[in-house]
Amino acid sequence: MVTPPDYVQHNSSPIQDYEERVALHSPEFSADPHRAYREMRERYGSLVPVELAPGVPATLVVGYRTALKILNDPDHFPADPRVWEKNVPADCPVLPVMQWRPNPPRSAGAEHSRYRAANVSALDGVDLHALHGIVETRAIPLINAFCAAGSADLVSQYAFPLAFDVVNAMLGCPPDISEKAVIATTAIFDGVNAEEGNRLFGEAVLELVRYKAANPGDDVTTRLLQHSAQLDETEAVHQLISIYGVAMGPMQSLIINTLRLILSDNRLGDNLLGGSMSTRDALDSVLFEDPPLANASCTYPRQPILIDGVWLPAHQPVVISLAGCNNDPAIGTRTNTGNRSHLAWGAGPHQCPSQSAAYLIAQESIDQLLDALPDLELAVPVEQLVWRPGSVQRTLADLPVRFPPSPPLQVQ
DSSP states (O other): OOOOTTTOOOOSSSSSSSSBBBEETSHHHHHHHHHHHHHHHHHHHTTTEEEEETEEEEEEEEOOOHHHHHTOOTTOOOOOOOHTTTSOOOOTTHHHHHSSSSSGOOOOOOHHHHHHHHHHHHHOOOHHHHHHHHHHHHHHHHHHHHTTTTEEEEEEIHHHHHHHHHHHHHHTOHHHHHHHHHHHHHHHHHTSSHHHHHHHHHHHHHHHHHHHHHSSSSHHHOOOOOOOOOOOHHHHHHHHHHHHHHHHHHHHHHHHHHHHHHHHOHHHHHHHHHHHSSSHHHHHHHHHOSBBBTOOOOEHHHHHHHHETEEEESSSEEEHHHHHHOOOOGGGSSSOOTTTOOTOOOOOOGOOOHHHHHHHHHHHHHHHHHOOOOOOOSOOOGGGOBBOOOOBBBBBBBOEEOOOOOOOOOOO
């Protein structure tokens, strides 16, 4: 628990702000968030007073049904943070992830509808059959680079570069620009020098927009630029920041978190090998239990509002904990196999429009690896794996594995 510093501005509300808040930025939370969610729920119920960063208060939603009410009520809970961010320091580590941008996740009303239409159209244009081939052609050289060694770190040697390559192919991004973007994205999600990472990321994406305006192709960036919404250059940049930033970090996290589950859960691994479960089932288990974007869905009440017996202040973040809500015992399911009622993709008007592509990329990435190296196993006990710090994204720092050395795969 933390006590907010004197400089924190308390929003006007029918009740006094909490003197103590759960610090989501603490090492203790990052080390074991699931225990933290259980303890929060026991103490506070579905709505928890938290601190996102030092001096940045918010309410964390850990109740599944409460989350659905909020996500499906954009009139009372819009996603536009502009009033809130006026009082947030420029160097706040969560600001780059939460600040207003002219894109669907951070807008409301007519603005949201216009931006979302352009994004949905651009993403719906992705050829899933061709995307399957893109994943395969990118995965095989990565596997060949370490298959003879008998060991690898699947974060740095597989999932991260694979997600990087596939997303860049979808966006039509040339290698020199994509290198700049991935460095900046890592800084933003790690919360290390996030302000500088935010600036560099914007510069890289602007370079991509100008490149595709001059060199159009069959890609997401070109379809955004050519959409009837007639996005200007700045708006196009921010659509891509949303697509690119979310796809890069969370996509590789979904791959890694699912591989961790498969390699650490003997029952799941055996069922996959035996054919009674699919990789898609494993992905949904992870999307329930350890969704890559654990606490990234934010809304900002227009006025003080009473929900579940708690007054929420106006313009203060209400953060939907996708991980906390998915594991809410009130929804009454103990098995997630074949169950896709999780909130990992969001809900309501801000539901992720790229689910089909994301499932395909993650599933094909995992299948390619397990087909090539069926005897893959963790190189350390699962409890020794280290999660990267931060409350927004849930992902491992590395995933060391070992396997019998194998000859390189044939490239088709």
